[in-house]
Amino acid sequence: MYSRLFETEFFREEPVLEETKRTIIALDAMGGDFAPAEQVKGAVDAVNENPGIAVKLFGIEDAVKAELAKYQFNADQIEVIHAPTVIETADPPVKAIKTKKDSSMVRGLFAVRNGEADAFISCGCTGALLVGGQTIVGRIRGIERGALAFMVPSLQGPVLIIDCGANADARPEMLLQFAQMGSIYMENIVGVKDPKVGIINIGEEEEKGNMLVKETVPLLKDCESIHFVGSVESRGIPEGEVDVAVCDAFVGNVVLKMYEGVSSALIKKIKDVLMSNGKTKFGALLIKNELKDMLKEFSSEAYGGAPMLGLKNLVVKPHGNSRSKEIKNAILQCEAFVAADIAGKIAGNIVVKKSQED
Amino acid sequence: MYSRLFETEFFREEPVLEETKRTIIALDAMGGDFAPAEQVKGAVDAVNENPGIAVKLFGIEDAVKAELAKYQFNADQIEVIHAPTVIETADPPVKAIKTKKDSSMVRGLFAVRNGEADAFISCGCTGALLVGGQTIVGRIRGIERGALAFMVPSLQGPVLIIDCGANADARPEMLLQFAQMGSIYMENIVGVKDPKVGIINIGEEEEKGNMLVKETVPLLKDCESIHFVGSVESRGIPEGEVDVAVCDAFVGNVVLKMYEGVSSALIKKIKDVLMSNGKTKFGALLIKNELKDMLKEFSSEAYGGAPMLGLKNLVVKPHGNSRSKEIKNAILQCEAFVAADIAGKIAGNIVVKKSQED
CATH class of the missing domain: 3.40.718.10 (Isopropylmalate Dehydrogenase)
Structure with missing residues (x-):
């Protein structure tokens, strides 16, 4: 009886513990000049360096999995989520976010909004990311505009x-x-x-x-x-x-x-x-x-990456021409950012005008 | 009789020829971080390098002459014009130009306006120079604003x-x-x-x-x-x-x-x-x-210096911390600028809106 209890506890507790411990990063595998190759390599390098991180790769499944097949990593730490379309640099930002609902960027932003990830990283179109960050993830109450720092x-x-x-x-x-x-x-x-x-x-x-x-x-x-x-x-x-x-x-x-x-x-x-x-x-x-x-x-x-400050959750924009090393750094950087609860501190400290509070 | 005619002609023609040949530069001897020492040295070096240039030094006479006394130069090529006050960097530009009528900057600008000099150079307060350039020297017809290039x-x-x-x-x-x-x-x-x-x-x-x-x-x-x-x-x-x-x-x-x-x-x-x-x-x-x-x-x-384009005559602003070498170069540069008649070319080529022509 004791051993059964122990076993049950063990099996129930272990995955829960892992999930709460790990910082989950949603990564736009299709955004950036060298996507998905460098994006995937950056994710693999990050999880191999830090067992406390898990990466959700949003992108065209076949393309992403083909890249992933090249590397060794703990399968628990990387998940591929299919997103069939891609927002291109030339796409008008507002329209792209509105219409390309099944793009890697929009799906990744929704993952953060819905609490399925702690942060979203995209080397894709800055304009679309800024629009998407503010409309999908949303601004902290009282913040007029998000800003790229x-x-x-x-x-x-x-x-x-x-x-x-x-x-x-x-x-x-x-x-x-x-x-x-x-x-x-x-x-x-x-x-x-x-x-x-x-x-x-x-x-x-x-x-x-x-x-x-x-x-x-x-x-x-x-x-x-x-x-x-x-x-x-x-x-x-x-x-x-x-x-x-x-x-x-x-x-x-x-x-x-x-x-x-x-x-x-x-x-x-x-x-x-x-x-x-x-x-x-x-x-x-x-x-x-x-x-x-x-x-x-x-x-x-x-x-490394520039955080978009003023949002309810973390969105990070590395340079469009980032290689795997910069992407790895951006992923690792997110852990410190999430741990410091910057969004919470901004929400607690920002001066909100009376008219906005009402 | 022939010899007297020759003499008269000789004496009459020689100075006139010299005056029409020389490009006359008005220099603010008091403006700049190292004025008047570097300004005066720059003027001396310029006239010693180019006999076709004459410099009018605007500034506090005693201070300017004390500097001039250190150098050898052709006395025909440098003239000191007393201006008892100086526009300081901290002076509000519009007020400075309006009230400090006897400053080296205002007097120098008037020399250009009145045709007593072909160009004015000042390393002094940029704001005041821009105001003075537009109000005293004046803009070319149709030009909305002068611009520093x-x-x-x-x-x-x-x-x-x-x-x-x-x-x-x-x-x-x-x-x-x-x-x-x-x-x-x-x-x-x-x-x-x-x-x-x-x-x-x-x-x-x-x-x-x-x-x-x-x-x-x-x-x-x-x-x-x-x-x-x-x-x-x-x-x-x-x-x-x-x-x-x-x-x-x-x-x-x-x-x-x-x-x-x-x-x-x-x-x-x-x-x-x-x-x-x-x-x-x-x-x-x-x-x-x-x-x-x-x-x-x-x-x-x-x-070297930045010309203020769009004015009826040439006004040049070298860096405030210019040394004699930069000032010399700015003076020498003016000759090419005057010879090219940039103001005339701008006046002839600029697109003037109908409403401004009437």
Whole structure:
């Protein structure tokens, strides 16, 4: 009798324990420049590295399973869920989310909404993901807009640029919430105590800026839950003048892509210099390893996926051209994010206007 | 009798010839981080290099003359014009131009307006210079706003960013004119035939962008006098995808300062790498000269001053922290600019709306 009880308990408890322990990540296996191959490899590498993670791969079953067949992994940790269509980069975002109900992106977003997954990761069309994130997963009560938060390297540690993708035309109240959400993220995920928040501007003097910035500055000054340090010129970002740089998505996108563009142009020029003659070629040999390490660390892609802050659950957008390594990192990163309960902290700390509360 | 006639002719003709030949540059000797010392040295170096240039130095006479006393130069080529006050960076631009009538900046601008100089150069407060340029020198008929055009290096030659300082909140019609003016500049000053014009955007697809960009794109497409190639992401600028990149001044400022910021952060990191151990230090010795040359060539300050396009006469803004070398280059650059008659070409080519013509 004891042994039967033990057995029953054992068999009943074990799977339950496993399920509650594991963080479940829904992954869009079809979104991204190198999908599904790199997506599947990234998922396999992630579950092999961390037994506490399970991945649900959303995509065209045959294609995904063909990739999966190449690897060894614990079958408990990966599940394939068939989604016959794919949202393409060229699809208009709102229409795509509305009509492609059986796409890998929409099905993955619904998995998060319905509590079947803790997070959704997609390297697919950013516009569609932003629309889908807000309409399917839904915004936290009081949040006007979700924002894509992207971390870039600086001379003094990472800087969070928020917003980088969702709101090309933003209003001051939205930027205020971005500042609060970014601050919560940097404090809880990166561990920066009392993060310095700045607004990206064309000068540090108070009278400078466009209308959006001029109207936003007083709101940021009055907000007691953040450590607002004023305007920051864009050159202050690589210098690490602030921990959180607030801007509308148009400016955020320009900043991010200048990071990529200037770095890669300069690195190309440096390579040309190193290859220019016999003397420099020998010099190149002597500095190669150290230079490579530094460039990897100072890359705009050093910090993996960008979370969409302000949603009820976690949605993460890695770069469209991510390889398996970046995808693996994005999956592993989700565990820390889920554990820190960023959505809960945002919900608890965000300033909600009276009119929205009623 | 013959000899007297010859003498008279000789004495009458010689100074007249000199005056018509020389390009006269008015220089704000008090504006800039290192004024008047670097300004004066830059002027001396410019006139010593080019006998066809004369410089009028506007500033506090004693201070300017004390600097001038340090150098050798042809006295015919430099004149000091006393201006007892200085417009400071902190001064509100409109008020400064209105009230500081005897400042070096206002007096210099009036010299250009009144035909006493062919161009005005100031490293002082950009905001005041932009206000003064438009109100004192005046806009070309039909031009809605003047724009600061800044040239940056790319992997495929210089790219002109317009606007970089004058209009943080721009309208579509203004961006259309910036595109036309930038195109004329690149063709006539830099010699780029049929320059490729792009609008800075957050993606290359037509439906992307903020409202300003979406409303501007059709105007650029319809404009027959430019070679519009569509949207360009900011990373396409260092890659040299276009010759002229059109944007509002807020975005232009962000682009320019990201150029400076990312380059200087990356160069700092590279220096750290080179100094990290004995091996890399030896490697550094072997690549030092070639690296220095490349960095100088790929600097955001490689192309000297930014002209303010759309004005009746030439106004140029070099970087506030310019040293004598940059100031000398800005002065020498003016000669080519005046010779090319950019203002005349803009006046002749700009699309003027019917309502403005009446």
